[in-house]
Amino acid sequence: MKIISRLLPLMLTLVLVAALTGCDGFGALKPQERLRVATTTSLYDTGLWGYLEPMFEDEYGVELDVISAGTGIALEFGRRGDVDVITVHSKSRELEFVADGYGQERVPFAYNYFLIVGPADDPAGIAGLSPEEAFKKLAGGSGEFVSRGDDSGTHGKEKAIWETAGYDYETIRQAGQWYIEAARGMGPTLLMASEMQAYTLTDMGTFLSFQGDIDLVPIVDNGAILLNVYSVIVCSNGSNAEMAANLVVFLTSADIQELIGKYGVEEYGLALFTPSAGAEPES
Amino acid sequence: MDELWRGFTQGIGLLVSLDPEVMEVAGRSLLISLSATIIASLVAVPLAAVIHLNSFPGKRAIITVTQALFSVPTVVVGLFVFVLFSSAGPLGGLNLIFTPTLMVIGQALLIAPLILGLAISALSGVDRAYVDTARSLGAGGLQVAGVILREARFAVVAAVIMGFGRAVSEVGLAIMIGGNIKGFTRVITTAISLETSKGELELAIALGIILLIIALVINIGLSRVQQRA
Structure with missing residues (x-):
């Protein structure tokens, strides 16, 4: 029992300290x-x-x-x-x-509009193409593509572009090593694409806030489907x-x-x- | 390396200047994780003594399952608690989803097996002679538990420290059932995750440094107790 009686003051102190440092921590106490x-x-x-x-x-x-x-x-x-x-x-x-x-x-x-971003030297040569044409070229294996792969709105848009371009999305998913699923949020996906010097589809806002940290530029930014x-x-x-x-x-x-x-x-x-x-x- | 260094100095700067937003988030992290640790310890430590001192069928199985639960990903515990307490779930009527209270419950559930398992191991390390002597001197169950817990105090406090460490450092559960709501359920780990997804990498590193310093202070405090007790 002695151990408990010795630990008790410590526990009480901890609760007190915690309550003082974060006294507004449990905002739920306030009925609002x-x-x-x-x-x-x-x-x-x-x-x-x-x-x-x-x-x-x-x-x-x-x-x-x-x-x-x-x-x-x-x-x-x-x-x-x-x-x-x-x-x-x-x-x-x-x-x-x-x-x-x-x-x-x-x-x-x-x-706003989605963007297809990629390395500045555009190794797949998709600049100036429509989003659908650009995806077709990527499907030919001319460059790596990082997908959100997380069922987000951006991921949904990516699937729509593949389907409009005439592909079955499941086939694309299994298509090969050039297609990479990040299964992360937009920010981490951009960081990953930048590290791999791959292409990805991004919303404009997140791209702008990451611009300083990544080595990717907008490649395709024009096309009705990017709305x-x-x-x-x-x-x-x-x-x-x-x-x-x-x-x-x-x-x-x-x-x-x-x-x-x-x-x-x-x-x-x-x-x-x-x-x-x-x-x-x-x- | 530059980013790491700038993150480090920014973290120190935020601490020294007592930046109100950072202090608030840090205070909430401490409050939630300490509450969870205390609740989990008050249940798990006595329970460890009960399990250790008694023999009953299934004892080995209970210990094995408890130890297996050390490896459960925090996000899985988060999902479990979410499904229970979501408005559409069986305990949805309590209206606790996305509140700090539920984060305490979730973290306590997360670390209770860890503290329980480690406390049982701690007690197993105590010489059997202590228990036998206490019993032969006519000590009751509670007194025997007191004797053996006292003998194992060093390792028992270590178990509690481990529990606190797992609670304060986890992010999956905090986001899943807390929602990372600014000024309400945002803690240091979820703030780090948010700043990372915003591209504020230095601030994210700075917050990581602050978490480390908090953990250091708590551990220094607890190991003092460990040595004094």
Whole structure:
């Protein structure tokens, strides 16, 4: 028993120290209305959500919990009712989510374009081609390609390009050593592609924020299929539908749309997103 | 190498300047992982004494399974806790998903087998004579447990230190059930993961250095206790 009586003061001290150093650690103790959003990583990693979050919290007096995840897991959180709202970028899966009754309405609020990036000397010679033609050339084995391989929105777009180019995606996956699955987020995938001097498909925002750390340049940036639309959907199984609806109003309001359109200009010299005011953009 | 050095100096800078955001994240890491360690230890250490001092069918199997659980990936424990506590899960009604409280529960579940298994090994190292002597002097079960825990205190505290180390350094579970929400469930490891995916590699290294320093301080504290006890 002596050991326990000796350890007790230590444990109490530890609890005390912990409580003092991180006294706000358990914010849950404060009863405050919370709204949970699951977002695709690109909207979070570019800092857009961090920029908008305090504005929404001030306007509506609510604690906004933003959870950054890939589109695949964000949709799953939405289905299970673990979040109230999702902001994602995979049109076909969003439409399915709404059709299955998990979401109320798909509201596009911003867009930009995907890029195919690769080594500056473009060993596969795909510069100037359409995205589909570029993928065909890569499938011929003329260069290595790193895929997200994580069922994210970007991965979904990559599959769509393969299919539009006339390939079966499963065949491509097994096609050979030139096709590499990273199974990671966009940032780590870019780092990997840079190390291997391979090509990859990326959203513009993440590419810009990694530009200083990687040795890749945009190779193909033109083509209707590269359109990348971000939508907000209120989840039917969420627990705070009223506040969730406010978030949709907030994101599509004229003021916030203008701020979204200007976001990134200061840091990167160009806007990361084009506002789309609730409508489907035309490419 | 430059990046490592800059990350190192930035980490020291953030610590010395008591950067409020970093301090908040570090405080939360400590609070959550220490709470989990205390809870897990209060269950696992006495349980280790009970298992060690009694013989019953299946004892060997329990010890083997406990030891196998040392190797379970944190993200698997995270998934298990997520499925249990998700709104659609059996314990969803408690509304604990994406809260620090659930992170404490998850980390406690993660490290309890580790502390239990190592504590049993610690007790096995104690000379059988102590137990026999205590019993022959008429000591009850609790007293015998006290005697043997006291004899093995060095290794038992080491088990607790290992448990804390696994809790404070894991990232898979913290992201899965905490959600890495800024100002609420963000801890040092999930912040490192986020800064890495943002391309802020130096800041990520800096946070890693801070985690290392925290672990160092906690370990110095615990080994003092270890030697004094």
